[in-house]
Amino acid sequence: MAEPIISVEGLTVEYEGKRVLDSVSLEIQRGEVMVLLGGSGSGKTTMLRHIIGLERPTAGTVRVRGVDINGCSAEELKAIRCAMGVAFQEAALFNSLSVEDNINFPIRELTTLADPVIEIMTYMKLAAVGLAESGNLMPQELSGGMKKRAAVARATALDPEILVFDEPSAGLDPIVAAGLDELILFLKKAFQMTILVVTHELASAFRIADRLAMLYRGSLIAVGTKDAFQADPHPRIRQFLDRQPDPITQSAAVQTRIRELAGLTGAKT
Amino acid sequence: MNMLEAIGDGVIQGLSYLGGLVMQFWSELRASPRVLPVVGKRGRWKTAMRQMVAIGVDGLPLIAIMSVCAGFILAMQSGSELRRFGALQYVMDVVGIGFTREIGPLLTALIVCGRSGSAFSAEIGTMMVTSEIDAMKTMAIDPIELVLTPKYVAAMITIPCLTIMSNTFGILAGAVFMYITTKISLSMYLRYVFNSIELHDVLTGLLKSLIFATIIVNVGCMEGLRVRGGADAVGRSATSGVVRSTYLVILADAFFTAIFYLVHKD
Numbered sequence: 181m182a183e184p185i186i187s188v189e190g191l192t193v194e195y196e197g198k199r200v201l202d203s204v205s206l207e208i209q210r211g212e213v214m215v216l217l218g219g220s221g222s223g224k225t226t227m228l229r230h231i232i233g234l235e236r237p238t239a240g241t242v243r244v245r246g247v248d249i250n251g252c253s254a255e256e257l258k259a260i261r262c263a264m265g266v267a268f269q270e271a272a273l274f275n276s277l278s279v280e281d282n283i284n285f286p287i288r289e290l291t292t293l294a295d296p297v298i299e300i301m302t303y304m305k306l307a308a309v310g311l312a313e314s315g316n317l318m319p320q321e322l323s324g325g326m327k328k329r330a331a332v333a334r335a336t337a338l339d340p341e342i343l344v345f346d347e348p349s350a351g352l353d354p355i356v357a358a359g360l361d362e363l364i365l366f367l368k369k370a371f372q373m374t375i376l377v378v379t380h381e382l383a384s385a386f387r388i389a390d391r392l393a394m395l396y397r398g399s400l401i402a403v404g405t406k407d408a409f410q411a412d413p414h415p416r417i418r419q420f421l422d423r424q425p426d427p428i429t430q431s432a433a434v435q436t437r438i439r440e441l442a443g444l445t446g447a448k449t
Numbered sequence: 450m451n452m453l454e455a456i457g458d459g460v461i462q463g464l465s466y467l468g469g470l471v472m473q474f475w476s477e478l479r480a481s482p483r484v485l486p487v488v489g490k491r492g493r494w495k496t497a498m499r500q501m502v503a504i505g506v507d508g509l510p511l512i513a514i515m516s517v518c519a520g521f522i523l524a525m526q527s528g529s530e531l532r533r534f535g536a537l538q539y540v541m542d543v544v545g546i547g548f549t550r551e552i553g554p555l556l557t558a559l560i561v562c563g564r565s566g567s568a569f570s571a572e573i574g575t576m577m578v579t580s581e582i583d584a585m586k587t588m589a590i591d592p593i594e595l596v597l598t599p600k601y602v603a604a605m606i607t608i609p610c611l612t613i614m615s616n617t618f619g620i621l622a623g624a625v626f627m628y629i630t631t632k633i634s635l636s637m638y639l640r641y642v643f644n645s646i647e648l649h650d651v652l653t654g655l656l657k658s659l660i661f662a663t664i665i666v667n668v669g670c671m672e673g674l675r676v677r678g679g680a681d682a683v684g685r686s687a688t689s690g691v692v693r694s695t696y697l698v699i700l701a702d703a704f705f706t707a708i709f710y711l712v713h714k715d
Contacts (some may be wrong), residue, residue, distance in 0.1 A: 232587050261589035272580035286588045288492070289595075334584075 183246060185210045185342060185374050186231060190240035193226055193398075200226050202398040203240065210341075213368055213375045215385040218395035219420070224378045225269075227395065228346055231376065232266050233257065244342070262290060265335030269346040271327040273319040279330050280306070280315035286337045305333040309363060325356035332363060336371075343367060345377040349384045361387045382421065394420070470667050473593065473674075477601045477667075480594035484602045497599040504565045505607030509614060512560055516548075516615040519556055520622030523547055528630065537631060538641070544623030545642040549650045551706070553616040558661035558698045561608055563691055566669040569600060570690030573673025574683035582674070592674075601666045608662035609655050616654070653709045660705060661698050668694035 184207035193201040201223045208214045218224040229235050231242055233249040241248050244260045252260075273282045284302040287293060293301070306312050309329040319327060328348060335343055348364070349357035361384050367373050379385055385392060386406055393403040396416045402409060410421065418424075439445050486494040527543040573596060576582045585592045624638045633641075672690035676682045 229583075234583055234586060258589045261587055264587065266584065266587040268580045268584060270580050272584040274581055274584075275575075275579070286590070289490075289588070289590050 192239040212390040215389040222395040223398045264342045265340035267331040267335040271331040476593045480598040500603035516618035517622045520619030524626035542645045548619035554658040567687040569669030570672040570686045574676035574686040577676040604662040612658040
């Protein structure tokens with residue numbers, strides 16, 4: 181098998197003594213859509229922030245195109261970041277710039293292209309996500325779905341090799357979310373991008389994924405294709421796929437605490 | 450032991466804060482040529498110009514009013530004492546020297562700190578909360594170069610200008626006081642003031658205003674960059690930005706005034 185474009189080895193992250201990620205290893209191949217699944221608080225956003233190099237791990241390495249992003253020179257890091265587009269959960273559009281200027285911001289900052297070329301590129305990127313008519317609007321004037329699409333357009337502005345999505349469908353209605361799924365598949369097909377998506381939306385995950393990985397309490401409990409994943413007997417995966425809730429009250433401890441609060445501890449004994 | 454630990458903790462935190470400020474200042478200095486027109490990166494100087502308007506032009510009315518009031522207060526307070534010795538003309542010295550050396554730079558710094566320092570913290574803090582700063586980093590664009598440096602360059606240019614304006618307004622307020630009390634004409638007054646102040650009074654004042662500008666921008670931006678969480682954290686950062694930079698401005702003022710005093714003893 182070819183060298184993976186992203187390889188995470190033994191990634192361990194601790195915040196104030198609490199272990200958020202525990203020796204996680206994952207390889208992402210060139211041209212595949214990898215979906216990182218996990219419940220709230222499973223550490224998936226933390227993992228994503230380490231893969232895109234926003235934070236330094238406690239231990240372990242993250243290699244992108246074979247380069248260790250925490251041990252490389254500033255120039256190498258810059259090259260890697262130019263090859264990687266990130267669409268954040270909150271879209272993270274620059275509020276002081278129009279949608280158009282948001283899209284052409286990385287082009288203006290990182291290239292020396294002439295203005296007419298930039299204009300054409302911006303229009304094409306906007307058209308690719310269906311926002312051709314909305315270039316003049318300000319981010320505040322966009323709906324949730326449009327914001328996310330604009331974020332995708334900005335992330336793809338420099339035609340990156342790798343595209344990273346944090347929760348693309350969170351907070352969107354099913355129709356808009358489905359539209360984003362199709363957009364992701366289109367980007368993969370049209371530009372052969374490697375795409376990493378972090379989500380907890382099952383339907384969307386199975387629609388777009390080539391392979392899935394599941395994080396639970398800071399550890400990867402499964403990595404595999406859709407079929408392998410659906411057949412996995414791990415109880416947590418079963419629970420996730422079957423949408424079974426956790427018991428809400430850990431009864432004994434909760435009961436005791438309620439008694440304490442009500443001042444009944446003494447009365448009982 | 451507990452108290453020792455607390456003191457040690459405080460010292461370490463204070464030092465690491467100062468260290469962070471110095472590092473940030475250094476990155477800004479290195480990035481500042483890219484903000485200049487012609488030699489810098491395209492369009493970046495426009496951001497600096499916008500900041501200059503926000504800090505300088507928009508802040509001028511407030512600085513003017515406050516300086517006129519402060520000048521008048523200074524003249525009245527010193528006048529009421531000096532009058533008893535028949536030395537009312539020394540009010541002109543007090544106002545002239547007091548403003549150029551001290552009140553002009555300090556008043557300007559405190560007003561800019563309240564107006565723009567809090568705005569820096571809030572703006573950058575909001576950009577942290579909405580991941581805009583993270584987005585810049587992932588695009589291989591240095592937020593210090595893009596967001597902080599234009600503010601720094603703008604402040605380094607406008608704050609000394611505002612200080613000169615503050616000096617002017619304060620001294621003119623003194624002229625009004627002298628006219629009302631002793632009927633000294635404006636030209637007489639100005640001649641007297643220009644005789645009493647020396648170039649080094651004005652220059653030390655301006656040098657201090659550059660130091661204040663550095664403190665205000667760096668503390669304001671640093672508080673913004675330290676924001677983690679939501680809207681309440683942005684609010685807190687604006688408050689602590691103003692409080693900390695006011696505190697550091699006055700500390701730096703005391704320090705540099707002491708140095709100028711020692712150097713210029715004769």
